[in-house]
Amino acid sequence: MGQTVETARELKHVVVREHVRNLVQGAAPGTPAPSERELVSQFGVARMTVRQALDALVVEGLLERMPGRGTFVARPRRTHTPVASFTESVARRGQVAETVTLLARREQAGPGVARALEVAAGSPVIHWRRLRRAGGEAICIQDVYLAPDVLPGVLDSVMPESLYEALCRRGLRPTWSEDSIRADLATDEERDLLDIGADSPAPVLRVSRRALHGERVVEVSRSAYRSDRHTLYLQLGPSS
């Protein structure tokens, strides 16, 4: 009794691992974790079992071992930029993203979109064009192309505010993205939508993204950012 319903099936090293994870959860970096021998006697398991549990947490980056001293809560390691959505990258700047859907309909995939989505040319795809704002200012025009089965029935209801949130709910949050980035001048249509005056030349940042969940292409998009209102930030680590 008492214990979790599934206790019977729990592996010992998992029990120890999760116990330690809870102890360590939110603790300040440098806080000592229980020593290996301490856990051995607490759980009545072999030391190798405890080490297996701690090894997992070390690989996760939660713990650090210091030979001769002990095991401690690791200081958070630097992490490279994850695949971020517009909503998220705006939130990171402390602003709230707003979205105006300009267009949302079925279309036949053109050759470029079809190749990127890995579907046959002419296949039905969903084309979703949005004007994206932050802090009340127009930031970006974004054309998203989706395979119809990625978000079935989207067109029949209210379009979601955040594409990535919708994908997340379907268990399809992008885990991988391939982006290309270049500078260009805004077209007349873009100038109009982005509230750019007609007098001066307007550079924009064009970002093409192909986002995948595992091996599945979930998003193909092209965005044009007003360069005076948006800078892309990247953190990159080694390829390893």
Next chain:
Amino acid sequence: MGQTVETARELKHVVVREHVRNLVQGAAPGTPAPSERELVSQFGVARMTVRQALDALVVEGLLERMPGRGTFVARPRRTHTPVASFTESVARRGQVAETVTLLARREQAGPGVARALEVAAGSPVIHWRRLRRAGGEAICIQDVYLAPDVLPGVLDSVMPESLYEALCRRGLRPTWSEDSIRADLATDEERDLLDIGADSPAPVLRVSRRALHGERVVEVSRSAYRSDRHTLYLQLGPSS
């Protein structure tokens, strides 16, 4: 004979690990590795020792375990964009990078450069301005700022072709970079250096980079890319 000079000091799990690594080096994905028990009898060690060796290779992404089947050479996992130098990213496109040094001298760090380099304002820094070409065409103007102790004596000899190669030789290859990217219009000086005609507005991609080796800032740079001749490519994975 034959064996490595330092064999005496080698840990057993390291010996096994490197043995397997050599076996597996360059093998096709899916190729089976020796079974654990096979290695046990080959090396006369305990199975836990063999597992420790293989675990390391699994974490490295070199091997994959398939319960009930065996251990196999893993198919190369997708890897996000590493911190790349101009030379490397041009090479990735199948071209050769050329460099013309426009300026290389000591300067006093301005406030922005000083902050980025984590030195006191007014400290001596090395300012290195280069015109970068690929395929015979001007691509980019790059201003690099270096702390004097990062590449001591660079100014007194021939400037290296590739900054990252020089850093690599000093054991200071960037392992981390923080970049910001935006679109802008070329200045008159940039138009001149980049062979851009004076008639049409010329969008450029401005990339500011702060590159670190571990915790040490090794490079601070600002680059302006001709957008019609250069597109940035990125592959991003989850933050994990």
Next chain:
DNA sequence: CAGTGGTCTAGACCACAGT
């Protein structure tokens, strides 16, 4: 010194693959 993590042994039983 006592305590820590790092390494290592020589077994064991299990679930699962393929034959």
Next chain:
DNA sequence: CTGTGGTCTAGACCACTGG
């Protein structure tokens, strides 16, 4: 069935750290 990896035990000695 046999062979594989996954889990686990109950010890052991080492090098290192700190007091």
